[in-house]
Amino acid sequence: MSQRKSDPRITWDSFAEGLWKNNPVFVMLLGMCPVLAVTNSAMNALAMGLATTFVLVASGYLVSLLSRFIPRQVRIATYIVIIATFVTIIDYVIQAISLDLYNSLGAFIQLIVVNCIILGRAEAYASKHSPLKSVVNALGMGAGFTFALLCLGSVRELLGAGALFGFDLFGAQFQPWIVMVLPPGGFLVLGAWLLLFDWLKQRREQKQLAISGEQTNAV
Amino acid sequence: MINKSDSKVHSLATVPIPGQAPSISMMVVLSSIAMVSGFLVVLISQLTAPIIAENQRRAIERALVQVIPASVSHEEFLLQDGKLLPAGESATGESVYAGYDANGELVGIAARAAAQGYADMIHLLYGYDPACECIRGIRVLKMAETPGLGDKIIKDANFQANFDALDARVDMQQMALANPIITVKHGSKQHPWEIDAISGATISAKAVGKALNQSAQMLLPQLQPLMQQIGRQEQQP
Numbered sequence: 036m037s038q039r040k041s042d043p044r045i046t047w048d049s050f051a052e053g054l055w056k057n058n059p060v061f062v063m064l065l066g067m068c069p070v071l072a073v074t075n076s077a078m079n080a081l082a083m084g085l086a087t088t089f090v091l092v093a094s095g096y097l098v099s100l101l102s103r104f105i106p107r108q109v110r111i112a113t114y115i116v117i118i119a120t121f122v123t124i125i126d127y128v129i130q131a132i133s134l135d136l137y138n139s140l141g142a143f144i145q146l147i148v149v150n151c152i153i154l155g156r157a158e159a160y161a162s163k164h165s166p167l168k169s170v171v172n173a174l175g176m177g178a179g180f181t182f183a184l185l186c187l188g189s190v191r192e193l194l195g196a197g198a199l200f201g202f203d204l205f206g207a208q209f210q211p212w213i214v215m216v217l218p219p220g221g222f223l224v225l226g227a228w229l230l231l232f233d234w235l236k237q238r239r240e241q242k243q244l245a246i247s248g249e250q251t252n253a254v
Numbered sequence: 255m256i257n258k259s260d261s262k263v264h265s266l267a268t269v270p271i272p273g274q275a276p277s278i279s280m281m282v283v284l285s286s287i288a289m290v291s292g293f294l295v296v297l298i299s300q301l302t303a304p305i306i307a308e309n310q311r312r313a314i315e316r317a318l319v320q321v322i323p324a325s326v327s328h329e330e331f332l333l334q335d336g337k338l339l340p341a342g343e344s345a346t347g348e349s350v351y352a353g354y355d356a357n358g359e360l361v362g363i364a365a366r367a368a369a370q371g372y373a374d375m376i377h378l379l380y381g382y383d384p385a386c387e388c389i390r391g392i393r394v395l396k397m398a399e400t401p402g403l404g405d406k407i408i409k410d411a412n413f414q415a416n417f418d419a420l421d422a423r424v425d426m427q428q429m430a431l432a433n434p435i436i437t438v439k440h441g442s443k444q445h446p447w448e449i450d451a452i453s454g455a456t457i458s459a460k461a462v463g464k465a466l467n468q469s470a471q472m473l474l475p476q477l478q479p480l481m482q483q484i485g486r487q488e489q490q491p
Contacts, residue, residue: 101283101287106283108280109284116287116288117287119291120291120294120295124298127299128298131306131309134309213402216402
């Protein structure tokens, strides 16, 4: 039902878009709920990132495949059913892999259903591109999301528990900075990362501006 | 004029707008996708169910070894109306785990307890030693206490030491505990049935005491006359 974009080629950019230029967390600021809630340790962050990536890829593929047959009026309902199916599947799989991991992620696995990154990708990308291109893009988005969660999770675990992936790094005399593994720590660390990414972006833009300025001068 | 505009409205209602699908195709698409989804979910649920059950059994087993340190094998019973039934599909009731040593002698009994903590319910498994009539160990099965503060009920060695031999004798009438288990202010523990709280995690420590007291008051008097029944592990034929 929806018009497909004319360019069917899969470029490096269709993957890297989510990784850097449109990183779902650091640039688009989407899916903040799991970003803040489950990143109190690197392991939780990684598991959440991988689970979300799986749902992104699987639902992106199916939505792209079926988009021709889905009537416009019920497309959102259909996407939600497809997404919920894959979330339930990953929910069972995580339970089978490790109960401890499942308990520490709590309700946030089920809440992937309402993660706006996934619905956003289904609506804005997968329904307009070929299945393969959608999968590549979803992989990039998932990788970007996992990367962002790991950025938060490792800093918070390092400062809040003095460990990384459960391995003690600083020894017994380290006084953990407990606020970092509590909810306020999530906001603090997210703010610091956003500051860093914005600074990097601005610096790059200024450089480009300077280069283009030189070029015009030369001409 | 009036007729003309009327017919316009009419034609808008019946002639489908281009790009708008008839309801029948919506129904077909939605129901077939829902059907495929249902099939997938049931399939995965069936595939993972035995693995998940095995994981849960292993988690309980690990906890049992911790709260009944002398035990090598365990058996689950269900307490129902003052009778102990072997755990099976049909029986319902409070789960009680009996721990046996290598000779099949009863060395401890474990049961679940729960109470409201600071953030959410704290679920525990505790081990009762019939020889010393005391609680020998606790293990938190599930909790959401604050990291660094409330989770000291797991990590604080001094707090765990409360449960090396926490007195849980049943009184003469076999109706209740001789001394209710209570949590007292940090540093003021005087009796063997008191739990020394953790400074900075009083609410969590009190919840542990409350959970143990509630469960022990209810279970232990009922279990006393039944000790004979589970005293020896029945040999597997």
